[in-house]
Amino acid sequence: MPDDLTPFPRRPLGRTGFEASILGIGDLADRSVPLEQCAATLRRAVDAGLNVVDTAPNYEDGYSEQVVGHALRGVRERAFVITKIDDLTDPVAPQLEESLARLRMEHVDALVFHNLSDLDVFHTLMEPGGGFAQLADCVAQGRTRFRGISSHSPEVLHAAITAGVCDVAMFPLGPFVDERYVAETLPLARAHGVATVCFKTFGAGKLLGDVLGYNQPLQLRPRGKLSSGGANATLDDAPTLPRLTVEECLHYTLTLDPDVALLGLSFPNEQDQAFAAARRFAPMSDAVMADVRRRAVEARRDKGPCWWNPDPLA
Numbered sequence: 001m002p003d004d005l006t007p008f009p010r011r012p013l014g015r016t017g018f019e020a021s022i023l024g025i026g027d028l029a030d031r032s033v034p035l036e037q038c039a040a041t042l043r044r045a046v047d048a049g050l051n052v053v054d055t056a057p058n059y060e061d062g063y064s065e066q067v068v069g070h071a072l073r074g075v076r077e078r079a080f081v082i083t084k085i086d087d088l089t090d091p092v093a094p095q096l097e098e099s100l101a102r103l104r105m106e107h108v109d110a111l112v113f114h115n116l117s118d119l120d121v122f123h124t125l126m127e128p129g130g131g132f133a134q135l136a137d138c139v140a141q142g143r144t145r146f147r148g149i150s151s152h153s154p155e156v157l158h159a160a161i162t163a164g165v166c167d168v169a170m171f172p173l174g175p176f177v178d179e180r181y182v183a184e185t186l187p188l189a190r191a192h193g194v195a196t197v198c199f200k201t202f203g204a205g206k207l208l209g210d211v212l213g214y215n216q217p218l219q220l221r222p223r224g225k226l227s228s229g230g231a232n233a234t235l236d237d238a239p240t241l242p243r244l245t246v247e248e249c250l251h252y253t254l255t256l257d258p259d260v261a262l263l264g265l266s267f268p269n270e271q272d273q274a275f276a277a278a279r280r281f282a283p284m285s286d287a288v289m290a291d292v293r294r295r296a297v298e299a300r301r302d303k304g305p306c307w308w309n310p311d312p313l314a
Helices: 036-047 064-073 090-101 119-125 130-139 154-162 179-191 246-256 268-279 286-300
Strands: 008-010 019-021 021-024 052-054 079-085 107-114 144-150 170-174 195-199 211-213 260-263
Touching: 008 036, 021 036, 021 268, 036 064, 036 268, 052 064, 064 090, 079 090, 090 107, 090 130, 107 130, 107 170, 107 195, 119 130, 119 154, 130 144, 144 154, 144 195, 154 170, 170 179, 179 195, 246 260, 246 268, 246 286
Parallel strands: 021 052, 021 260, 052 079, 079 107, 107 144, 144 170, 170 195, 195 260
Antiparallel strands: 008 019
């Protein structure tokens, strides 16, 4: 565990009544890593004081939910657990029951429609007996306490929040996101008492390194110059593209002040960097924020599309 065990600040999670840590734990499952190891990594974050845990059935084909259930054995009451409905137009209850079985839980704290980013689909779910009515039934039955959406569409987020069908809204917030998430979605959610659990602080890793996202390395052209080393000679490392630091990205998001900044934190060293940055947090000035945004544009250039923005090539 990190040496500094200073508790993380907590704040109300919208109107849910839950006091959430400023950092949350996103998907960290990897089927190439044993269940016990994945669970120990997640439990490490919980023991450090993080108490919002996000998962979904399609994260590693259910493995993520198994990891969450295993990690929270004996400490379920510490965490606000969010899982998702992946098949948006299929019946909600059977999908939730399958998730609860993998989680080994009687209920989740929030059940959200996953990547609900199409207005036509949203309107379908709003029909009588549709998905949102089914979500409300799950709340009434005690199988989830709250309902909401995750979305990559400011328009869908606006429609869902103003329609009163969200207790929790999950959306991108960081140095490289569509400005409407910051200028429109975040204040709208606050005004309606909707919890804001935000992701893409690091731009799926694009802002921190030379990746297409989520540790998928870029195929950069090497310089072509052999280094010394005889039989072990190799091509020089490929040129490094612009990047931001963990602290810059995290402080930027925390300055925007969502209820929770949801991070992957898949390995202890990643956790330690994020924990240290969070404990050093002080709000950025407008000038520093503007500089980080400018450099973020350069840091994501040539690293593939940003699928979380309405214009992914922006």
